[in-house]
Amino acid sequence: MSQSVSLSLFSILKSHTTKEEMEWLDSIPKMHLESVMTAFVKAPRHLSKTIIQTPIGIGDLIPEVPGFTVQDWNLVRLSRVWLLSFFAQLPKEQLVQKIETLFDTAELNELVALFSALPILPYPDVWLPRATDAVRSNMGFVFDSIALCNPYPFFHFPELAWNQLVLKTIFNSKPIALIYGISQRKNKNLSESIFDFIRERWAAGRDIPSNVWLLVSPYISETHLPFLKRLFLSQKEEDVMAASLLCSESSLEPIQDLFNEHPKYKDEIQKGKWNWSNFMTVC
Amino acid sequence: MCDQNSSTNNPSHFENQNTSKEIPTHVDLRWDEYKESIKGFKFFDPHIHMVSRTTDDYQNMAQAGIVAVIEPAFWVGQPRTGLSSFKDYYSSLVGWERFRSSQFGIKHYCTIGLNSREANNERLAEEVMEILPLYIYKEGVVGIGEIGFDDQTDLEEKYYRLQLELAKEAKLPVQIHTPHRDKKRGTERSMAIALEHGLDPSWVVVDHNNEETVKSVLDQGFYAAFTIYPFTKMGNKRMVSIVEEYGSERIMINSSADWGISDPLAIPKTAALMVSRGISHEVIRKVTYENAIEAFAKSGQLDVSDFENGFSADPSDKFHGNSVLRGGQQPKWNQNSLFID
Numbered sequence: 001m002s003q004s005v006s007l008s009l010f011s012i013l014k015s016h017t018t019k020e021e022m023e024w025l026d027s028i029p030k031m032h033l034e035s036v037m038t039a040f041v042k043a044p045r046h047l048s049k050t051i052i053q054t055p056i057g058i059g060d061l062i063p064e065v066p067g068f069t070v071q072d073w074n075l076v077r078l079s080r081v082w083l084l085s086f087f088a089q090l091p092k093e094q095l096v097q098k099i100e101t102l103f104d105t106a107e108l109n110e111l112v113a114l115f116s117a118l119p120i121l122p123y124p125d126v127w128l129p130r131a132t133d134a135v136r137s138n139m140g141f142v143f144d145s146i147a148l149c150n151p152y153p154f155f156h157f158p159e160l161a162w163n164q165l166v167l168k169t170i171f172n173s174k175p176i177a178l179i180y181g182i183s184q185r186k187n188k189n190l191s192e193s194i195f196d197f198i199r200e201r202w203a204a205g206r207d208i209p210s211n212v213w214l215l216v217s218p219y220i221s222e223t224h225l226p227f228l229k230r231l232f233l234s235q236k237e238e239d240v241m242a243a244s245l246l247c248s249e250s251s252l253e254p255i256q257d258l259f260n261e262h263p264k265y266k267d268e269i270q271k272g273k274w275n276w277s278n279f280m281t282v283c
Numbered sequence: 284m285c286d287q288n289s290s291t292n293n294p295s296h297f298e299n300q301n302t303s304k305e306i307p308t309h310v311d312l313r314w315d316e317y318k319e320s321i322k323g324f325k326f327f328d329p330h331i332h333m334v335s336r337t338t339d340d341y342q343n344m345a346q347a348g349i350v351a352v353i354e355p356a357f358w359v360g361q362p363r364t365g366l367s368s369f370k371d372y373y374s375s376l377v378g379w380e381r382f383r384s385s386q387f388g389i390k391h392y393c394t395i396g397l398n399s400r401e402a403n404n405e406r407l408a409e410e411v412m413e414i415l416p417l418y419i420y421k422e423g424v425v426g427i428g429e430i431g432f433d434d435q436t437d438l439e440e441k442y443y444r445l446q447l448e449l450a451k452e453a454k455l456p457v458q459i460h461t462p463h464r465d466k467k468r469g470t471e472r473s474m475a476i477a478l479e480h481g482l483d484p485s486w487v488v489v490d491h492n493n494e495e496t497v498k499s500v501l502d503q504g505f506y507a508a509f510t511i512y513p514f515t516k517m518g519n520k521r522m523v524s525i526v527e528e529y530g531s532e533r534i535m536i537n538s539s540a541d542w543g544i545s546d547p548l549a550i551p552k553t554a555a556l557m558v559s560r561g562i563s564h565e566v567i568r569k570v571t572y573e574n575a576i577e578a579f580a581k582s583g584q585l586d587v588s589d590f591e592n593g594f595s596a597d598p599s600d601k602f603h604g605n606s607v608l609r610g611g612q613q614p615k616w617n618q619n620s621l622f623i624d
């Protein structure tokens with residue numbers, strides 16, 4: 001896989017670099033590990049922060065790595081991930097030691113590149129503790145690099161870690177729509193945590209994003225009627241829409257009764273005009 | 284190897300070596316007493332150890348006009364026992380601390396190096412030298428520092444020389460710490476070695492100067508930095524006299540504020556004192572702002588446009604969501620209020 005990843009990334013690099021930048025990238029001795037590591041650190045001294053625009057569809061960049069995208073990265077980040085792809089051919093022990101050293105010594109932007117590279121690095125389980133630590137990070141960029149538009153958590157996080165990632169994204173008011181695979185990994189434990197979270201938010205007089213309700217949709221029961229009633233009374237039209245969608249997905253009688261009391265979107269939902277995708281811009 | 288815990292051989296950073304009674308020369312000024320006199324000034328503190336300061340300090344520094352700082356790697360007060368401690372420390376200088384600073388509108392740079400005290404732990408020093416290349420090339424690292432002599436041992440000299448070579452190779456300025464004891468000899472020795480290694484003195488900032496060292500440092504073409512630090516280093520009344528005598532060329536002022544009894548507002552206070560003594564605004568601007576920028580911009584890592592006109596500390600800025608300003612906190616809040624909402 002490593003060679004095709006390197007080639008794919010290099011072709012994008014090429015279309016975003018100046019002659020001088022490409023000369024520097026060419027001059028790095030790729031087989032000399034220490035030089036590659038220093039180049040990883042030095043990259044901003046030789047490269048601009050040109051924003052990467054790729055015509056390839058999101059998630060289709062590297063067929064073996066669904067969901068992997070470099071869209072809107074800057075050139076330094078992309079070149080760092082490209083440099084890391086050269087480590088993929090190393091024996092496991094050596095690869096892990098080098099990548100761990102880079103993690104240990106990384107500053108914020110380097111961490112972003114390292115976490116961005118996780119989907120293309122071999123031995124995915126080795127990086128799990130690093131990745132779950134990144135979710136705990138207080139540095140917004142670092143958190144974003146693992147949580148948003150990164151397929152690694154979807155494929156490799158256990159449920160508890162996945163749920164923490166989603167909850168922290170909501171807590172930090174970041175867009176859950178950018179979590180790769182968010183709709184596919186709904187689960188009961190997550191829905192319970194979200195209901196608790198909503199109670200706390202409401203108690204403090206604070207708002208929650210309307211699309212969060214998507215995550216609890218399969219788990220609505222009669223006990224959640226008070227939530228739905230309050231949502232229907234919200235001044236935000238999206239909240240009313242979310243409550244309507246939740247009701248539309250439940251066959252429970254009391255919930256259907258409530259839906260009938262607030263039929264504003266009922267017809268349109270049944271005709272397929274509205275669904276959860278209206279709330280989500282997929283990464 | 285020197286005993287780092289022995290106060291006889293290696294006293295602490297702020298221990299007074301002079302047994303005679305010394306009158307503190309640091310001037311106590313309340314913000315209300317001097318804020319008008321420095322209105323409109325921007326300050327750059329090229330030597331401050333924010334890792335040992337509080338967030339309140341950042342608020343006060345921003346209020347007093349400090350727009351950017353350089354944090355040199357230093358001895359944190361307790362000897363480190365392993366390489367991981369160094370890695371964590373260096374990482375905090377380029378990571379968390381820079382980020383915390385940004386939340387208060389202060390641009391944070393750093394210099395990276397193995398400090399002289401810990402150069403005496405040879406096993407650890409060797410390990411640190413191996414990882415230094417992974418730090419000195421990082422964005423916002425504006426020099427190698429603070430390096431030089433403390434006890435003036437052979438090991439200190441060995442690692443000082445190695446780091447001068449590293450600075451040359453990386454094309455980075457050097458920030459030299461001059462020793463507390465036997466300062467004059469240590470300063471001369473530091474400069475002679477730097478010249479012996481072929482460093483351009485205009486790329487070298489010699490720090491912690493005093494009346495005894497300033498002339499030679501300037502005459503040889505180095506930058507002369509002065510630390511306004513109560514009891515042990517330079518007082519700001521003495522500093523004003525030095526500026527009056529030597530002018531503003533290649534002179535800069537810093538606070539070196541750290542875990543000792545020190546003052547992160549040393550520069551604004553000294554500027555206020557200069558104003559009161561009739562020193563021109565142009566001279567004040569050079570020694571409290573421009574000269575430091577001129578010296579460290581040689582690294583290619585310092586761009587005045589990053590801070591000259593201030594920058595956003597908007598907590599809703601998604602560029603840096605963080606826990607300093609949790610949940611939309613503002614950079615300033617009323618600490619006198621009974622209610623904490």
